[in-house]
Amino acid sequence: MNDIPTDTRTVVVEREIAHRPEKIWRALTQPHLIQEWLMKNDFSPVVGHRFKLRGDWGGVLDCEVLIVDPNTTLSYTWNFTHDDPAFDLQSVVTFTLEPIRIGTRLRVEQAGFRPDQKRALGGAKAGWRDFFEKLEQILPQVD
Template sequence: MNETLTTADGRPVLRIERMLAHPREKVWRAVTEPEHLSRWYPFRATKLELRLGGKIRFDDGAGMTLDAVVTELDPPRLFAFSTRAPAEMPRESDDLIRFELSPEGTGCRLVFTHVFDDRYAAASYASGWQVCLDAFEAVVDDRPVEPGYPVPSLHDAYVEKFGLDGGVYSDTVDGWVVRFERQLTQPAERVWALLADGDGLGAGGTVPPGFTHGKVDAGTVTSVEEPELLEYAWESGGRTVGRVRWELTPGTGHGARLVLTQTGPAGLTAERHTALRAWKRRIARLAEDLRALPRA
C-alpha cells in the first residue's frame, strides 16, 4: 500500500499516491468539476468557485453542509482547499485537502494529501479515502461507480501500519499513567456488549473478564456509565494501588473511540511495563473480535 502518515507543523499528514492511465487534463476535470467530483467525493459539491479564495460547499444529503475555501490552484497540476466542519463538530483547525497531478508517460501520477488534527483518526481517513479513490478511478475510466464502504480489516491494517496500536506512559506526582487510544470499527453499544458479555455491571461489583488483560489483579467496579465508561480498582499485595478506566466516545463515525488508562504508583515500574504490553495485546484481540461482527 502506497500510503504514509507523517507530521508537518505538529499536524498529521496522510499521503496517498496512485498511478492513473489517463492524461492529467482528463483527471483534472474529475477533481475540479462539481458533476464529476460529486460522484466520488464523500460529499456532493453544490458550489465550487475555481479560483484562489473561491468558495466550495459540500452537502452530505442528510442535512449537513461543509464549507471550504480554495487555497492552492495551478491548473492542471495543483488543486487544494481547506474545509471547516460545522459548529456541532468542533475541531482544532481546518483540514487541508490537496491534489497534485504530474505527467507520467501517457498517464499521470496523483499525490493526494489530507492534513488534519486527530492522529488516531488516520486509519479511518486512510481506509475511507481508499474507497473514495477507487470510485475516483472509476469516474476517470468512465465506468459505473460501485457503492463502497471502508473494510474493517483494511482500517485495522492501517492502525498497525501507522503505529496507532501502541500505548504511551507518563509520570505523575503520584506515580505513572499508561494510556491507549484507538479508533474501533463498531459503535460503543456493540463494543460494550462484547466486553461485558452479558454481565450486569454496577459500582462495587465484579469486573467482567473482557475489561481486563489477565495480568492485572482487578478489584471492584468503582464507576460505570453503560455503554460509555467503566472504571475499576486494581490491586497489588492485597491493597488497591491504582485504577483502570475504559472510555468509549463517538470517534470518527466509523465506530467508537476507545481511551484506556491505567494508573499505578512509582514503585511498581514492572507493572507499568506489563500494562503496556498486555493492554496492547488485549486491544488487538478486541479489534479482531469486532472485525468478525456484521457491519453496523
C-alpha cells in the same frame, strides 16, 4: 477560540492512474463530476471561492480554494465543525498531478489532524482510498 497545534498529522494517498492529467483535472474541478466521486458541492476552481461539500452522511464541510494550477495542483481548506469540539477538523487538502508514462500519478495530502484525532486520521486514509476508487470508475466517462 481554539489554538491550532503546530504538531498536526497528515494523510497522504497516491495512485497511478492510466489517464492524462487533463482528464483527471476535469474530474477534480467540475462540480457534476466531483459529485460522482467525492460529494455534492458548489465548487468553482477560482482562488478564494468559498464552497461546501455535502456528505451523504449529513455532514457539511466548509471549504475555500487556495491554489489552482491547472492540470498540476489544486488545494482547498477542508473544515468540519461538530457539536463536540473534539471532532472539529481544520485541514487543507492538496491534489498534485504528475504526468507519468502510463498516465498520471495522483497524490492527495490532507494536513491538519491534531494528535488527538487518530480516528479521524485513520478515517481519512481509508476515505481517500475509497474516493480514488470512485474517481477511477468515473474517468472513462469523462470527456
